[in-house]
Amino acid sequence: MTKQQANWSPYDNNGGTCVAIAGTDYCVIAADTRMSSGYNILTRDYSKINQLADKSVLASSGFQADVRALQKVLAAKHLQYQHQHNKQMSCPAMAQLLSNTLYYKRFFPYYAFNVLGGLDHEGKGCVFTYDAVGSYERVGYSSQGSGSTLITPFLDNQLKSPSPLLLPARDAVTPLSESEAIDLVKTCFASATERDIYTGDKLEILIMNASGIRQEYMELRKD
């Protein structure tokens, strides 16, 4: 008798797209609010963005059950850190924590494509981009999820900054102002919604700067 294989997968892809842009004194993180499974829309109003610390915000697309579990693990670890060190975690520290948390599930990965945004200790915007098993780097802008292949080339064209690996080093700060960056993000999602079936419904934007965090919403096509 042949061995029966499981015809059940522990993973599903709920689609969606996330974008983050870092500026000289701000950071913009945005994600759409559509949650899908195959050709079905499960809900039009699901937030993919989660604030982990006062200066770190995580946006994740992929399998939202894994994303929710990951957010809970990070929140628990952050609470422990606060109890031990009497302060909030900085964004670069949170970035390393997320990388390690993802890698410890190397043999049963979190199906989550993450973008972490925040402000570093100097108040400059920082964005960290990840693959599903934890490799990460600090970048000036990033996009992850089903619409990332549509959005990233556009951001490369508008924002491309010299690589941090170049020697002699060239200044890599995005010259855009905060309002220009927000408009750019809205444009990205409006275009991605046209050509990606998993992106749409509503856009949630979080803007972080020295005065705190504020939220904006924009309607997207619902078809």
Add this chain to the structure above:
Amino acid sequence: MMKIDFSGLAASAPLCGNTDELNNEISTGQKFELPIADDFDGFQREAVQMVKPAKGTTTLAFIFKEGVMVAADSRASMGGYISSQSVKKIIEINPYMLGTMAGGAADCQFWHRNLGIKCRLHELANKRRISVTGASKLLANILYSYRGMGLSVGTMIAGWDETGPGLYYVDSEGGRLKGTRFSVGSGSPYAYGVLDSGYRFDMSVEEGAELARRAIYHATFRDGASGGVASVYHVGPNGWKKLSGDDVGELHYMYYPVEPASVEQEMTEVSGS
């Protein structure tokens, strides 16, 4: 749930008396969870295909009179998509040792960082720096213990210790080779061609750097999975120093400048066709 920890960093006995499942992971440090699947290899194959971890690269290193020269490109690809052009593939383990990244980006980043921690613990425990031989052996043993589980690591450990310059190649199959010239990655055949034909033991630091830069450039030219910025590092008796980081697109026009065609030449070409 199976949890296996080979890194040796977590305490083997629990610090507190009762160990309930919920608190275990958070208090005693993380361990690697394994999926409960009948076909572990099939699951890993499918998982790798689905999450498509970033990989693809050209790295090289060689020993010469002045020490060790290490160079790498900076492209990461996920399937056919370029996920990044600015990946740091030369990892600074400590001020006198470098590691290169080829294969799975997350695997290399994590295990090199783990190696750096182990090297520092060795220094604190033994009051002297670890040798390149010792560091490469630590990494090779860890990778061997995970053999067959799908890690993809092809790395070179380069450094300068009491015995002079050292270079080892270590991979996720468990292999560890001592040598004087290595290139690892999808672009390595192209890099070897340039490196082997131009290599001399008694090069100066500038000549060695230029050879390394050219080898990476040629690999990025012909290999689709390599590109971005060619970084060159030198490891000498006082530790490593980054010598250059050049965009390979700019290197192309530096090595092969475009000759402006003369007007007469253009006119004959048109009438001849």
